[in-house]
């Protein structure tokens with residue numbers, strides 16, 4: 001049995017609960033089901049999004065040739081991308097990227113503004129100090 005797969009034995013009366021992918025495809029979910037760790041039965045929504053955007057065959061194709069260590073990250077990407085795409089069918093992840101880029105640009109502008117204020121403040125205090133020196137020497 002896959003250790004990542006949640007155990008529903010104590011929670012459900014149905015010990016053979018299929019994962020969301022197998023439930024959708026109306027097939028028996030086996031212990032070695034490649035999608036079960038990522039699409040548990042109680043999270044049908046994630047599967048529906050991934051299936052709508054990529055299709056089950058493509059999700060399996062994408063993850064099949066990956067190193068098993070990378071598979072979980074790839075599945076998280078697939079789920080994230082398809083969920084964002086479901087929320088924003090026009091821009092999808094590009095909308096998230098554009099929003100983050102504008103936040104970065106705003107942050108950089110704020111940093112540059114703060115640096116200019118700091119430089120100006122240092123110049124003002126040096127000018128003030130030199131005026132005080134020349135004022136006291138006269």
Ligand SMILES: [Zn+2]
Nearest residue numbers: 019022029033
């Ligand atoms: Zn399954």
